[in-house]
Amino acid sequence: xxxxxxxxxxxxxxxxxxxxxxxxxxxxxxxxxxxxxxxxxxxxxxxxxxxxxxxxxxxxxxxxxxxxxxxxxxxxxxxxxxxxxxxxxxxxxxxxxxxxxxxxxxxxxxxxxxxxx
Amino acid sequence: xxxxxxxxxxxxxxxxxxxxxxxxxxxxxxxxxxxxxxxxxxxxxxxxxxxxxxxxxxxxxxxxxxxxxxxxxxxxxxxxxxxxxxxxxxxxxxxxxxxxxxxxxxxxxxxxx
Numbered sequence: 631x632x633x634x635x636x637x638x639x640x641x642x643x644x645x646x647x648x649x650x651x652x653x654x655x656x657x658x659x660x661x662x663x664x665x666x667x668x669x670x671x672x673x674x675x676x677x678x679x680x681x682x683x684x685x686x687x688x689x690x691x692x693x694x695x696x697x698x699x700x701x702x703x704x705x706x707x708x709x710x711x712x713x714x715x716x717x718x719x720x721x722x723x724x725x726x727x728x729x730x731x732x733x734x735x736x737x738x739x740x741x742x743x744x745x746x747x
Numbered sequence: 748x749x750x751x752x753x754x755x756x757x758x759x760x761x762x763x764x765x766x767x768x769x770x771x772x773x774x775x776x777x778x779x780x781x782x783x784x785x786x787x788x789x790x791x792x793x794x795x796x797x798x799x800x801x802x803x804x805x806x807x808x809x810x811x812x813x814x815x816x817x818x819x820x821x822x823x824x825x826x827x828x829x830x831x832x833x834x835x836x837x838x839x840x841x842x843x844x845x846x847x848x849x850x851x852x853x854x855x856x857x858x859x860x
Contacts, residue, residue, distance in 0.1 A: 634789070663847075672835050672850035673790065685845060721789055727845075735780070736837075736848055738789030 636739035655724030770836030
């Protein structure tokens, strides 16, 4: 169990550029989440996948945000035309959920800290 | 969306003292979780308590749940400087047909050596 891995750890970009973050979940986990966290706040849910299916994306902050999990393994989060307000920590988490259960423990990566200049 | 709210926002204590944090939520839940976050890092799961449970222990951690008051508390006994971190409660909120762990703003705990 190597844990949840996120890359890069830090990203500095200029306003208007596109950025892409990667998350590698724990291998046997079927569910993957993306959260955003700003200073002094808790993680804010963005989207999640069950295997390769994106089951909820209405909470993505704008149409500039998109996420994929093409083969049900790693996931990417892309932000197009970045704005200064996008500066935040982007956290990925994974879990293993069985059908019919509502109890799940999330395993988080260390996050990608995005700074938009 | 349903969200737990932690109280206090900040807590400063001396090593050896107990630390108590509270979480209130708005609607019925299936379970409630507590997580810890060190500065600049991801969150680490501490404990999960189901809606039909009233109290749970894990090492120096004690969690209570009062569903009638829609509140939970996390007690850390005999605190250590290494317990300095932010602590978050997470409740499940329905989204996309599934229950999504939804976090509050957290309690920032500082334990002075």
